[in-house]
Amino acid sequence: MEGTTMRVADFVDPGQVAARGDATRPSPEPGEVIVAVAACGICGSDLHMFRNGAYRDQLVRATPEGYHVPGHEFAGTIAAVGAGVEGWAVGDRVVGVTGFGGGMADYVAVPVNPFQLVPVPDGVDMIEAATTEQLADGLQMVRKATIQPGENVAVFGVGIIGLSVIQAIRARGIETGHVIAIDVHQARLDAARAHGATAAVNARDGDVFDQVAAITGTEEGYQGISARIGAVFDCAGYIKHMPGLPPLETALRLIDLNGGRIVCFGGYEDRMTIDFGPVIQKQPTIMGSNGYAAEELVEALAMMAEGKVDRSALVSHRFPITQAPEAFAAQCAPEAIKVMLTMDRN
Structure with a gap:
């Protein structure tokens, strides 16, 4: 050099x-x-x-x-x-x-x-x-979520990571129900639709649960109420200056009454207060995702080379x-x- x-x-x-x-x-x-x-x-x-x-x-x-x-x-x-x-x-x-x-x-x-x-x-x-690392992150999150055929999916935060989750779902050929992008920025929601989301919800337009439920319907039982979401990807985390409920609390409201999974990836800028009651009532699996498997870096690059993702x-x-x-x-x-x-x- x-x-x-x-x-x-x-x-x-x-x-x-x-x-x-x-x-x-x-x-x-x-x-x-x-x-x-x-x-x-x-x-x-x-x-x-x-x-x-x-x-x-x-x-x-x-x-x-x-x-x-x-x-x-x-x-x-x-x-x-x-x-x-x-x-x-x-x-x-x-x-x-x-x-x-x-x-x-x-x-x-x-x-x-x-x-x-x-x-x-x-x-x-x-x-x-x-952008390989972010796609590999998305591939790991999708792997961890074990999306079942026909399940509805919600992605909080559709910056590069949330968009990578959506691209990973589509590139792996996973058969889903709705893939719902949730954000506060319309440009990102538009990008999510362009890359495979079936619906977009702007959190500035009203209660997120109500907006998602209008797409998916609801289910009620002794465990409470859900918006029929099988897996949630929280790529937003906690941003202190953002108004409203932390995405993780909304995810707990959205998730299925039984067997739901929440994959947490977004960063947390500080401690936060949430209603944790649905964890007991719905018994979801909440898991963190930090990075990727080494083979997912290779898979991400192969998807680019093969034109499976843009x-x-x-x-x-x-x-x-x-x-x-x-x-x-x-x-x-x-x-x-x-x-x-x-x-x-x-």
Whole structure:
């Protein structure tokens, strides 16, 4: 690698990201490669951090200058190979996933293991490839939910993760009843319909239970009332400034009287208060989902290569790394789905 410095996005404080051009370029440790990043997405967890500092200790990687670099979902080419690394070479096109940020930079070190480094197939461009981790997350959530034939499904929060859940359901050929997207932003609801949702519910238009029940009908019993939803994917979590019930409480209202599943993925910005009574009454399974199986990274890329999913359509904005502040501002806007930082080197 030529030169000793690189460009990075620096998370300074909530609401403040700076573009730096003098960060120290990393060198590979044994068992690592250095990836020359082509594109890196702003994740929902990055946005939680940007709003109020949530998860900061898990989402940034410090440079020797003290810059705190976010970014854990990216694609690029291998620029250097560390000692003991086999099966990888300079120039290989790869998807990288890091546990503690660092991807919003010209170069980032990535450990060589199947959870963090996978090859990009021919025909998949770098922008698409940089969305691999989110699709793999969606594939794991769908696997965990064990959707039964004909079941109605609800997806709370249809940013890139919720949309990935919908794409995963369709790409795996799962036979569902309704797939209902729930959000407060119309642009995202429109995208959900375009990528496989059968109905869209805007939480700003009234009680979510009532809106969903108007689509699916209701069922009543000694356990209470449900909106005939077999599986709920909570990709919204808890956002402190959003009015109304936390999505998890609404999910408990929606879920079937028996055998319902709720998969929780969205980040929680703080503690929250909810009515937990339906957990006793309906006996649903509530499970967390954090990441993916290694084979789901490969499956996600294969789906892109085979044209089973359209990932590029989910990238609503692209900014060069030198405009990192503008990129984070754009990701906060209601029309944004996925904002991508690119490391154009021309």
